[in-house]
Amino acid sequence: DVKVTQSSRYLVKRTGEKVFLECVQDMDHENMFWYRQDPGLGLRLIYFSYDVKMKEKGDIPEGYSVSREKKERFSLILESASTNQTSMYLCASSSTRGQPQHFGDGTRLSIL
């Protein structure tokens, strides 16, 4: 069965810290995505990657960067965490265009 694993379910960090969120998929999918989910706003795309070492900005990339050194792993980096980055972060992967995305269980990140 398809599996997308996010390294932490809950994370608490301080303002100014560099924060790493890790995501691993075991389906050999080309595409991987990072979203943040906030009440009333739905899912908003931060970054996505269509291949190893390739990345594209989504709708809200400011304050974030990503890394994809291996096909199965896609990392989201908060360069200097701020309180407005407190949110639920969801990782997803998909194979070819038109195929649905498979999601991890999410990381609830609190920045104090």
Next chain:
Amino acid sequence: AQSVTQLDSQVPVFEEAPVELRCNYSSSVSVYLFWYVQYPNQGLQLLLKYLSGSTLVKGINGFEAEFNKSQTSFHLRKPSVHISDTAEYFCAVSDIGRGYQKVTFGTGTKLQVIP
């Protein structure tokens, strides 16, 4: 550019009653359409998808949706809901074309099933 509108943020319904969750989309090209469900403290799971062919799509847990191109809608229905259907439901659209797949999600509809 594509967009998705879920008209209802919350829908309360009694157990065993029918339900319809509404979704309208906007796109300048043909699209793929999806419905996902999110249970508390979990990620999103695919309920059903429309890629092509029959406009009535059946999904898991007894849900179905109908693609209406003229009305640019993809409403989700279930004839009889169960307590376990209490969750948040997201409609999503992806344009058919070349390049990388970008999926746009609606803002979600919370379905509350009342015993």
